[in-house]
Amino acid sequence: MRNFHDDIQTILVTETELNRITFRIAEEIDRDYAESEHLVLLCILKGSLIFTSDLMKKLTIPSEVDFMKVSSYGSGTVSSGNVNIVLDIMRKDLPDCDILVIEDIVDSGRTLSYLVDYLRLKGAKSVKTCALLDKPSRRVVNFQPDYIGMEIPDEFVVGYGLDYDERYRNLPFVGVLKPEVYEK
Ligand code: PRP
Numbered sequence: 169m170r171n172f173h174d175d176i177q178t179i180l181v182t183e184t185e186l187n188r189i190t191f192r193i194a195e196e197i198d199r200d201y202a203e204s205e206h207l208v209l210l211c212i213l214k215g216s217l218i219f220t221s222d223l224m225k226k227l228t229i230p231s232e233v234d235f236m237k238v239s240s241y242g243s244g245t246v247s248s249g250n251v252n253i254v255l256d257i258m259r260k261d262l263p264d265c266d267i268l269v270i271e272d273i274v275d276s277g278r279t280l281s282y283l284v285d286y287l288r289l290k291g292a293k294s295v296k297t298c299a300l301l302d303k304p305s306r307r308v309v310n311f312q313p314d315y316i317g318m319e320i321p322d323e324f325v326v327g328y329g330l331d332y333d334e335r336y337r338n339l340p341f342v343g344v345l346k347p348e349v350y351e352k
Pocket of ligand 1 (some may be wrong): 212213278280346
């Protein structure tokens with residue numbers, strides 16, 4: 169039987185490190201939003217589903233969760249450069265909401281930069297961003313998330329929500345995919 173863990177070249181962030189990172193960020197959010205009356209964690213599907221669920225379990229302040237889906241990549245490893253809203257946030261109380269956008273990764277920065285502008289234009293009370301992984305060497309727009317798990321080199325990573333052609337999201341760690349998997 170084929171084991172898809174065999175497609176991983178190296179583990180970049182272990183389960184233990186992911187646990188430590190999510191605890192540290194949850195503490196920062198607990199502290200920074202202690203006075204917020206309406207914190208909404210905005211999970212950007214699909215990549216941030218595992219990060220968001222682990223993070224929200226570790227918060228001790230009241231929060232809600234909501235979802236958007238945007239697409240910035242075509243299939244494979246190449247970014248299209250466009251940001252399209254596939255599923256919009258559907259709520260009328262945005263002016264009362266402190267929105268914290270949760271992403272698995274910042275690469276070019278286009279997605280989060282676009283989302284911050286979009287949510288502010290829609291009238292959110294405040295908008296901040298949180299990304300588990302940051303690839304600063306890939307940035308094409310000037311953007312810095314408010315909360316970052318860790319910086320990583322420019323390698324094609326999968327696992328803990330991140331995919332290659334919709335697979336590997338369920339790996340419990342973040343790993344570098346063997347090039348022969350996507351060069352086939
Ligand atoms: C990935 C990731 C971010 C975006 C980051 O999403 O989840 O949303 O790309 O790239 P950027 O900084 O260059 O904009 P993707 O479009 O692969 O969708 P997915 O989350 O459904 O896998």
